[in-house]
Structures are given as C-alpha cells and as structure tokens.
Amino acid sequence: MALDQSFVGRTYPPTDPYEVGREKIREFAEAVGDAHPAYTDPDAAKALGHPDVIAPPTFVFSITFKAAGQVVQDPQLGLDYSRVVHGDQKFAYRRPVRAGDRLTVTSTIEAVKSMAGNDILDIRGEVHDEAGEHVVTAWTKLVARAAEPAEAVAQADGKA
Amino acid sequence: MTAKIAYDDVEVGTELPAQSFPVNRATLVQYAGASGDFNPIHWNEKFAKEVGLPDVIAHGMFTMAEAIRVVTDWTGDPGALVDYGVRFTKPVVVPNDDRGAVIEVTGKVGAKLDDNTVRVDLTVTSAGLKVLGMSRAVVRLA
Numbered sequence: 001m002a003l004d005q006s007f008v009g010r011t012y013p014p015t016d017p018y019e020v021g022r023e024k025i026r027e028f029a030e031a032v033g034d035a036h037p038a039y040t041d042p043d044a045a046k047a048l049g050h051p052d053v054i055a056p057p058t059f060v061f062s063i064t065f066k067a068a069g070q071v072v073q074d075p076q077l078g079l080d081y082s083r084v085v086h087g088d089q090k091f092a093y094r095r096p097v098r099a100g101d102r103l104t105v106t107s108t109i110e111a112v113k114s115m116a117g118n119d120i121l122d123i124r125g126e127v128h129d130e131a132g133e134h135v136v137t138a139w140t141k142l143v144a145r146a147a148e149p150a151e152a153v154a155q156a157d158g159k160a
Numbered sequence: 161m162t163a164k165i166a167y168d169d170v171e172v173g174t175e176l177p178a179q180s181f182p183v184n185r186a187t188l189v190q191y192a193g194a195s196g197d198f199n200p201i202h203w204n205e206k207f208a209k210e211v212g213l214p215d216v217i218a219h220g221m222f223t224m225a226e227a228i229r230v231v232t233d234w235t236g237d238p239g240a241l242v243d244y245g246v247r248f249t250k251p252v253v254v255p256n257d258d259r260g261a262v263i264e265v266t267g268k269v270g271a272k273l274d275d276n277t278v279r280v281d282l283t284v285t286s287a288g289l290k291v292l293g294m295s296r297a298v299v300r301l302a
Contacts, residue, residue: 028195031193031195032229033181034229057225057238058224086220088246093244
C-alpha cells in the first residue's frame with residue numbers, strides 16, 4: 001500500500017527530555033567495545049575541552065529512533081512496521097552529546113516515496129538541549145519492503 | 161576540539177589505520193541491552209530464518225558504531241566529528257560458533273574541505289562483502 005504523500009513535511013511535537021547519564025554512556029561504550037577515555041573519565045573528557053564525559057557518535061540514535069516511533073506508529077500514515085528495514089543513517093553534529101544533557105527530539109517527515117512496491121520514509125530528528133541549542137540532527141531512512149508475491153496475489157484476489 | 165592530527169599533515173589519499181572488530185552473539189545481546197533495540201533478528205536464530213535471513217545478523221547501528229572508531233581513534237577526540245552517514249547494504253551475519261563474525265574497516269581521506277575539515281571515506285566489509293555503502297565522515301582536524 002502506498003503511503004500518503006500528504007505526510008511530507010509533517011512535524012511531530014517535541015519529545016519529553018531524555019536525561020543523558022554517565023553510566024548509560026559507559027554502558028553503551030562498553031557494548032560497542034570502545035575504550036576511549038572521553039566516554040568514561042570526566043578528566044579525560046575535560047582535557048579535550050568537554051565539560052563532562054561525551055557519548056560515542058551513534059549513541060544518540062537510541063533517542064532519535066524512539067522519537068521516530070511516533071511517526072512510524074502513526075496509524076494515519078499506515079506504515080507496515082513488520083516489513084521495515086533501516087536503509088540509511090546520517091548525523092550532523094553541532095557538538096557531542098554529553099552527560100547531563102536533557103535532550104528533546106523534534107521529528108519531521110522529510111520524504112515519502114514508493115519504489116518497486118517498497119515504501120520509503122525519510123525522517124529527520126532535530127535534537128536540542130535544555131537551553132534550546134541545537135546539538136545534533138539525525139536523518140533516518142526506513143524502507144518497508146514490498147509484500148511477498150504470494151501475499152500480493154492473495155491481496156489482489158481479496159480485492160477482486 | 162583537540163584533534164591530534166593536523167589538517168596540514170594530511171592529503172587526499174592519506175590512509176587511516178585500519179581496524180578489525182569481532183562480533184559474536186554475546187556482543188549482540190550486550191548491544192541490544194545498551195541500545196534498547198531488542199529486534200529478535202539480532203538474537204533469535206529461528207526468528208531470523210523465518211523472516212528470510214541466513215542467520216542472526218548484527219544491528220546495523222552496531223556496525224555503524226564500530227566503523228567510526230577508525231576515525232575517532234585517528235583524531236583522538238570523538239568530539240571532532242562533524243558529519244557521519246552510512247547506507248546499510250548487506251547484513252553482518254553472526255553465526256553461533258566460537259568465532260562469530262569480524263567487521264573490517266579501512267578509511268582514507270577523500271577530500272580536504274573548509275574550516276580544517278576533511279572527508280574520510282570508509283570501506284566496511286564482513287566475510288568479504290561490503291556491508292556499508294556511502295560510508296563517509298567529515299571531521300575537524302587541528
């Protein structure tokens with residue numbers, strides 16, 4: 001089913017703040033096996049000019065993707081999430097995310113396309129701190145794969 | 161921002177130190193917990209095969225997290241990263257054996273840009289297949 005083009009440009013309300021904690025950053029850095037001291041040692045982070053430990057570059061995805069959930073699960077949009085795969089991911093950083101940040105995400109649908117039966121959705125997540133300053137923007141491309149041929153036939157039969 | 165690499169010391173074609181990142185089932189369970197992505201294709205072999213995958217696959221965001229370490233280890237300051245984008249082209253298949261899989265990452269300077277920034281082009285493979293496409297980072301050097 002093709003998605004509704006009228007959703008292009010739709011912006012969703014900002015999320016409630018996500019408070020970034022030192023131990024959550026440590027947990028993430030350990031999970032990706034990255035021992036860079038700026039992720040766990042405040043003094044090492046300060047030596048690089050950061051006020052507190054910083055998060056690895058992709059840490060913020062957990063926050064922006066959760067925010068994108070309100071788009072993905074919008075019943076009016078009608079995306080079949082069971083068929084969704086992650087196509088592209090991009091980040092533009094004003095500064096690194098750091099411990100103590102209280103981050104809100106504002107999600108916007110940038111594009112809705114259908115190609116070869118696949119539904120393609122581009123979502124932009126603007127991340128701001130408590131002072132309203134921009135921290136990072138995340139672009140996520142989601143692809144809902146076309147239904148299997150057997151299912152497509154079944155659906156066509158159902159409509160006939 | 162305190163990158164330890166100077167803009168004037170690099171040129172187009174400068175190679176970054178390559179790295180290999182092992183990943184096994186335990187790695188994926190740990191990443192699922194830390195990231196909050198509990199999609200069963202990343203830990204449940206039966207489910208992965210039912211949806212047409214050859215086996216359990218790594219989170220795309222895990223691979224993206226590993227690939228950028230070639231850049232952040234090179235500059236010394238992860239905060240020097242300006243832009244980072246990838247396309248997920250092939251899954252990293254992680255078998256349930258003693259070895260798991262390995263993500264191989266190489267990078268080289270693709271362009272020198274304004275404001276002491278350079279574009280690094282990354283090549284990311286696993287089992288000989290390119291798993292990320294259009295994998296590029298822009299980083300600010302000293």
